[in-house]
Amino acid sequence: MSVQYRPQIKDLVPYKPGKPIEDVKRKYELTEVIKLASNENPLGASPKAQKAIMSILNNLNLYPDGNCTDLRAVIAKKLSLSINQILPSSGSDEMIDQIAKTFLNDGDEVILADVTFPRYLTTTKMMGAVPVIVPLNNFTYDLVAMKKAITTKTRLIWLCNPNNPTGTMFTEKMLIDFLDFVPKNVVVVYDEAYNEYVTRDDFPKDSIKLLDTYPNILILRTFSKIYGLAALRVGYTLASEGILANINRIRGPFNVNTAAQVAAIAALSDDDFLKKSFDVNLEGKEYLYSAFKKLGIWYAPSETNHIFIDVKKDCQKVFESLQRKGMIIRPMYKTYIRVSIGTMEQNRLFITTLSEILHPCGKE
Secondary structure, eight states: OOOOOOGGGTTOOOOOOOOOHHHHHHHHTOSOOEEOSSOOOTTOSOHHHHHHHHTTGGGTTSOOOTTOHHHHHHHHHHHTOOGGGEEEESHHHHHHHHHHHHHOOTTOEEEEESSSOTHHHHHHHHTTOEEEEEOOBTTBOOHHHHHHHOOTTEEEEEEESSOTTTOOOOOHHHHHHHHHHSOTTSEEEEEOTTGGGOOOTTSOTTGGGHHHHOTTEEEEEESSSTTOOGGGOOEEEEOOHHHHHHHHTTOOTTOSOHHHHHHHHHHHTOHHHHHHHHHHHHHHHHHHHHHHHHHTOEEOOOSSSEEEEEOSSOHHHHHHHHHHTTEEOEEEETTEEEEEOOOHHHHHHHHHHHHHHHSGGGOO
16 A cells, blocks of 8 residues: 555645756856846845844754744834734745644635735645635736635635735725625735835735734735845734734744844844835836836836736746846746846846847847
């Protein structure tokens, strides 16, 4: 008799991260490669965070603080919340899995968008729940259609705002209207990984106030994007004490390492680095918008550090052509790719390289 696997994982596809720089260097025998594929901060991490990591090198033999006591206290003070309303995790990926394990049973219905962060779908299927997929409307979450998808079997709804990979957003009014409609026994996971990059005034910037009115909402945040700590895998979730107490029952011990905890604490204190990261991203976004218009390339207006564009050619072929020239982006589907916003030098090089591929010999 052979080993048996849970039937729920049979059709799952492993997550494909952005292509590593070293892999591309080896494959194409390149010495320089620029990665604009994974929405990483091109400025690196806060100098304060880097210094904090150095301070714990003599304690690598010790287990981390399993309760993230200091990190939770700093976040609680910064956001004026109870420490019991905050639960750090090893990036949002881990928390997404923990939420699914806490709430989903076999056969439960889960609502999510068709083009969004792929981990929502994977973890839904992993638990044997039934994904109810709602298409985007003009590359933006369609909350009206999501309302119509709710049934008595709906257990959980995944929301990503601004959305990854399209970079689009829905407004505070739209979110509140949606939350008012959703039954209180349905869990709403509101993932705002890119909220620090948003420029629009109608975005729900003060999402924390929603916790008082909607006890069924969980707000996901991360240090991987504007804070530049993607390598350390650290994020946190805001929710009611009751919800987080139950998630905490299944959380693995020591899930957030010591380096991640001290770096996150330091990063939260570095407002100068945060502002510089925001400004560099905004300058790069405006430059890329202008360049795309000149090249006749359609793009979705973005409130993140990445832009979703239509290159009018097979996305995989464009992806491979860019790699050969030392540029890594993210192919999405059909003719769409996603490019992360880099430094101005990286952005200019990307446009030059993309133009050469899309219009060889200078032909439009």
